[in-house]
Amino acid sequence: MNTRENILARLRGSLGRNAENGAHGRAIINEYLAAHTKGPQPKISGDLLARFCEESKKLSSSVDEVTSLRDVPQAVARYLAEHKLPTQAVCWPEFASLDWRGAQLDVASRTVDGRDPVGITGCHSAIAETGTLILCSSPLTPAALSLLPETHIVIVPAGCIVGVMEDAWQRVRTEVSTGKAGWPRAINFISGPSRTGDIEQTIVLGAHGPYRVHIVIVRE
Numbered sequence: 001m002n003t004r005e006n007i008l009a010r011l012r013g014s015l016g017r018n019a020e021n022g023a024h025g026r027a028i029i030n031e032y033l034a035a036h037t038k039g040p041q042p043k044i045s046g047d048l049l050a051r052f053c054e055e056s057k058k059l060s061s062s063v064d065e066v067t068s069l070r071d072v073p074q075a076v077a078r079y080l081a082e083h084k085l086p087t088q089a090v091c092w093p094e095f096a097s098l099d100w101r102g103a104q105l106d107v108a109s110r111t112v113d114g115r116d117p118v119g120i121t122g123c124h125s126a127i128a129e130t131g132t133l134i135l136c137s138s139p140l141t142p143a144a145l146s147l148l149p150e151t152h153i154v155i156v157p158a159g160c161i162v163g164v165m166e167d168a169w170q171r172v173r174t175e176v177s178t179g180k181a182g183w184p185r186a187i188n189f190i191s192g193p194s195r196t197g198d199i200e201q202t203i204v205l206g207a208h209g210p211y212r213v214h215i216v217i218v219r220e
Contacts, residue, residue, distance in 0.1 A: 004185075033173070044163035048128040049217065052161050055131030059192030060205065061213040068220040069155075073103035075216050076120065076153055080105070083212070085151055089118035093140050095155065112144045119149035119210075124176065125168040126161045132191045133215070134168050136176050136184040143186055152190075152210040156217045 012018070017025055044051060053063045066075050072095075080087055088106045096109035112119060121141070125134040133154055137143040146152050162168050176184060194209030205211050 038166060041164050041166060042129060044128055048161045048163060049158050049219075051128040052126055052131055053215075053217070055128065056192070056215055057131075059131050059213075060195075061131065061192045061215055063215045063217065065217045065219060067218075069098065069218050072155055072216055072218065073098050073100050073105060073107075076214075077103040077105055079153070079214050079216075080118070080151075086117040088116070089120050089153070090116050090145055090149070091120035092122055092142070092145065094122065095120060112142070112148050114148055116149050118151045118153060119145035119147075120153045120155065121145050122155045122157075123160065125171050126156050127163075127165055127168050128161055129164045130191060132165070132189050133213075134172070135188045135190065136172065137186040137188070138184055143188055146188065146190065147209050150206065150210055151212045151214070152193075153214045153216065154190075156215055158217055158219050 012022075015025075053065075056063050062079070064075050064079065066072060076089075077087070079085075087104065089100075089108075090112045091100075091107050091109055093109045096107075098107075100107035107120065121135060123133045124136045126132070127134070133156070135141065135143065135146055146154075160171075162171065172187065190213065193205045193211055193213050194207050195203055195205050196207035197203050
């Protein structure tokens with residue numbers, strides 16, 4: 001038993017949870033969430049994709065759009081060439097089969113380390129209200145690829161863009177938590193490049209993570 005499971009086991013014990021009553025407890029929680037009154041939410045009208053792009057740019061993210069997933073490698077190559085960035089990158093396993101070599105990029109699906117200059121990931125949801133990306137960690141969607149490289153490139157299907165944060169959480173509850181793996185170890189909200197204003201109230205990018213966040217939206 002690892003440390004995480006040990007902690008969770010102790011919590012279940014203190015709550016009186018076990019294999020017999022666990023399902024009943026989850027049902028009570030789901031009923032509460034379904035019946036819970038929603039708080040005030042902003043009115044997000046119009047094109048969610050356009051709103052997401054606008055808000056992302058306000059956060060210092062750059063945005064590109066392509067028609068289909070097969071167009072992503074060329075879009076990534078254009079971005080890296082424009083900014084004179086390295087053409088070596090690591091990506092989530094689901095993107096390993098894209099034609100990176102055809103775009104003259106050296107992209108591998110493996111464990112990332114501090115020397116990798118570019119990380120390429122997908123996302124679970126994208127919030128139009130704030131331009132925020134939501135990433136759920138798992139063995140196939142490691143969080144390190146979005147945190148360690150200086151440049152983070154995010155592939156965003158247009159269909160995963162939602163209006164507000166509450167909509168994103170609902171997607172997580174219905175699509176991720178009910179899956180075989182259950183709740184992820186971490187759910188990361190990414191709103192543009194890492195930044196801090198601690199020193200003389202001057203904004204500095206790349207303080208605790210990537211200097212750059214580039215979003216490639218896939219319309220198909």
